[in-house]
Amino acid sequence: MALNVISLNDIIRSAKLEEDIKRLLFSFSSLKSQDSTGADDVEYFLHTKAIQFEKLDLARTYLVMSTFKSKPILVGYFSISNKPLTIPNKQFSKFSTTLKKRLTGVGHKTEQSTFIIKGYLLGQLGKNYSEESLKANCCSGSDLLALAYQKITLAHKIVGGRILYLECENVPKVINFYKSNGFSQIEEFETENGYCMMVKSLKDIL
Structure with missing residues (x-):
């Protein structure tokens, strides 16, 4: 089945009732897991924050649609921000010499003693695990990445820009998924939320 990517911003601008838009967004359900809360965050963002982020121009969310029994269904989504990766100098100084050299090749230090790499944040990436979407069985996490x-x-x-980066939980299944799709983990780096940092050179996707 063909996958169609629709901008949430375009839907909002089409003058559709917000209740109808929310009904579509609430058709998304994440996969629940006892060892992970990240999936809940992905669902919560789409249900409660995505529209606000569009209106404030903080991020762009894209809905991935397909059809099942001639009915359009939401099978996944992703959100992107034009946001540089910022690493405080206190953390950068703890990196290995090898890692510092790698990062210096794509970023620079600022007057505020932070290290910045221009790029894009993949803020959210989620497959719809609703019963209807699973029956359609037409979208994988790798498919969503390719569309992003x-x-x-x-x-x-x-x-x-130089890199694509994302934050994810320190859960082996999640980390291995991104590594299998060409991302590298900055192993010495932990975000303010206690998440891992995964990066990929834009040269590898252009």
């Missing part, structure tokens, strides 16, 4: 790469490639042509 297409949007990031377009953005890169306009404003540039």
